[in-house]
Amino acid sequence: MALLYDAVLRPSKTELISLWAPTQPWFAGDATAEVTRVAAYRFDDPDGEVGIETLLVRAGGGxxxxxxxxYRGAPLAGAEDWLIGTMSHSVLGERWVYDAVGDPVYLTAVTTAALTGGHQAEQFLARADDRAGAQQVRVEPSVQVVGSGSAGSPVPPVGSPILTHHEPGITVATAGRLRVVLRREIGASAAHDDTATPDAAPPATLSATWPGQQHPCNLVTVTA
Incomplete structure (x- = not known):
């Protein structure tokens, strides 16, 4: 379960992304335009410490x-290369925002979903003055995601170090035996996104639908 707050963020998520995304090799669109949010989905951190959110955005007409x-309440040691910035959250205080491909909590969550046939986290909105969540309202997700694997499938641990690199339209993260491919440009050709090493099991996928996208679209590929 992902608990959301009716909070003020400074800067906003889209403001942070608008400054950071154009500096990335996978960026496509108008670098001078503030990105607009199209849809989003979340995963749950079992320890309740890390917020995990994926946004689908556009930059201008791109x-x-x-x-x-x-989103973290303190810096993640060794993850400076993936730090996007910080923001002030009116309920939770200062938050450190990371490109999730460098965060082991995200890699664990997306790997678990893909390999076990999991879904996005249920979302509930709590009042800004109600951190205990005594009054929570369910929020309908704007994206429906599902993994291609089966319940009960083994999930390998995230190895160390985490290494990332970019290929056309994708970002690839490797951590020990784990390989996670995040499709960056939706609809673009990504020739390497389903490549597995000869001794690895076939890759699992995380696919999604959202308003305007009725047919499942592959967003993430996981090889373990």
Whole structure:
């Protein structure tokens, strides 16, 4: 379960993304335009410490882009290369925002969903003055995601170090035996996104639908 707050964010998520995304090699669109949010989905951190959210955005008239974020209450040691920035949350205080491909909590969550046939987290909105969540309202997700795997499938641990690199339209994260491919430009050709090493099991996928996208679209590929 993902608990959301009716909070003020400074800067906003889209403001942070608008400054950071054009500096990335996978960016496509108008670098001078503030990105607009199209849809989003979340995963749950079992420890309740890290916010995990993936946004589908556009920059001006450009293509649909996928930006996966994690939100933390303190800096993640060794993850400076993936730090997008910080923002002030009117309920939770200062938050460190990371490109999620470098965060082991995100990699664990997306790997679990893909390999076990999981879904996005249920979302509930709590009042800004109600951190205990005594009054929560369910929020309908704007994106429906589902993994291609089966319930009960084994999920390998996220190895160390986490290494990332970019290929056309995608970002690839490797961590030990784990390989996670995040499709960045939705609809773009990504020739390597389903490549597995010869001794690895076939890759699992995370596919999604959202308003305007009725047929499942592959967003993430996981090889373990």
């Amino acid at each position: 293509p649909l882009l996928q930006v996966a974020l994690t």
